[in-house]
Structure formats: C-alpha cells, structure tokens
Amino acid sequence: MTFPIFRTVAALRAQVAVWRGQGLRVALVPTMGALHDGHLTLVRQGLKKADRVVASVFVNPTQFGPNEDFAAYPRREAEDAALLAGAGASGLYAPSVTEMYPSGFATTISVAGVSEGLCGTVRPGHFAGVATVVTKLLLQAGPDLALFGEKDYQQLQVIRRVVRDLDLPVQIEGVPTVREADGLALSSRNAYLTPEQRAIAPALHGVLTALAERLAAGETAAVLTAWGRDQLLAAGFDSVDYLEVRAAEGLAPLERRSEPARILVAARLGKARLIDNIPA
Ligand code: PAF
DSSP states (O other), X not given: OOXXXXXXXXXXXXXXXXXXXXXXXXXXXXEOSSOXXXXXXXXXXXXXXXXXXXXXXXXXXXXXXXXXXXXXXXXXXXXXXXXXXXXXXXEEEOOOHHHHSOXXXXXXXXXXXXXXXXXXXXXXXXXXXXXXXXXXXXXXXXXXXXXXXXXXXXXXXXXXXXXXXTTOSOEEEEEOOOBOTTSOBOOGGGGGOOHHHHXXXXXXXXXXXXXXHHHHTTOOHHHHHHHHHHHHHHHTOSEEEEEEEEEXXXXXXXXXXXXXXXXXXXXXXXXXXXXXXXXX
C-alpha cells in the first residue's frame, strides 16, 4: 500500500475521523521535515501511547526572520515519507503554504513570558510563528497527543503554555534530545556544517555538561556562563547568541541552582546556528 500523504485539512480530518470511529488513539508529530532519528524517535514514542501516528511536514514561513534560512531549509518529502513509513507512522500531513495560510489570514498567537529572552530575543516573532502554526496543526489534526523534542526546549514551553491557556484538548509530550555518539544534538541544521565545523560542534554539549556539574557544585550562573562562552569561542564557534541558566518550568533566570534548572545555549558556527540545552 502506498504511504498516505494528506495535502488538505479536509483530507487529514477525514482520515482522523475514520480512526476515531474505530476507537483508535491518534498522535501528531509536527516537524519541518528533513527528518532524522530525533524525529523518528518522536514517532516511535507516539506509537507507544497511540494507535496511529501522523507526522506533519511544513516549513513554516512565519517562524523565520527575513534574513534566516527559510529558502535554504532542506526539503526532502519523498525521503521523509519513506522514513516515516519505516518508523511505523500511518501518514504524512504536508499542506501547502496557501492551505495553511489562505488569502486573508490575519490571526497570530503570541505568548508572553516564556517566549521572551533566549531565542525570543535573537529571533523576534519566531515564537509567535511557532505558536500560531502549532495551534493550527493541533486544531487541524485533533490528536489525543502531540510530541515535541526537548532540543527546542523554549519552544516546548511556549507550546505547553498555549495548550494550557487556550484549553486545547491535547496532551503535550516532551521527548529527550537524541544525540550523536559525540554528544551533538541531532538537528536538520547540522547539514549546514562543513567537516571541520562538524568536529567543533560537539563542544556545545561538552560545555553544557561541564556547566551542569559546576552549577550542582554551587557555582553561580554568571561565573559559569562567562566561562562557557569563552570555552565555545576557544573551541571555534564564531559567536554565542546566549548561554543561560533558567528555571526548568517557566524559564525564569536563575543565579544559582535553587530549583530544577535548564542550561540553554545558542551559538553560531559557519552557516549553522546550533541550539542545545540540558537539565541541571
Ligand atoms: O520544531 C519544529 O520543527 C517546528 O518549530 C514546528 C514545531 C514543527 C513548528 O513549525
């Protein structure tokens, strides 16, 4: 049987209605494609909690800034569909930009608090774009649960806030980051790295790990993040957008480890802007 690809909201909803009629639980894995094992882990996790998993692939223009990589973002639908089928997904939702944002579209969901700072400072408008498209995807698919990677930790917090605030009837599941053997978090943007840059990139995870240990030993966030920035630049990163210690829930800045924390980083290496985070 060919792997189903739904291009319209109506086609997706018709299929989900059939599954619901059969009493099946449905999970959604929203993605922008160029799938890797991190995404396929979300599908596999979804299959543990639902009978059917649909992944969406939509490179969402509204979450990219004017000078960002929307045009260059890798698009490989046929490969993605084959990977999803292999991982046990039941279909791919791949709407066009006009299906998602028909002429006259005028609504934006913006989330105060958790969208501010970190990626929200460096990428103005990014989280409003994410919150809007994810809300639409959730309303279009109507899944029982939706799964997101913890690599985009701030995004996960924004989505949880939207779902709580708008009473969306869906369970949000965060899934731990999948890493290469040397610690580099899997990301579609790793494809932008040259072999030399690829050798530098694991320093991101190395610095986060060292910071988590030193934070647990009682050192202050200010001292540690200054040290971490120097380490990243010395390792070969071009610049560091941020390296911060935040509360794991709500993302308030922390000066010491007084509650469960998250250390988050974004740094630039050639054409790639890499983000990562770990619990602390
Ligand atoms: O994490 C992503 O791939 C995207 O931000 C998402 C959640 C699919 C929204 O476009």
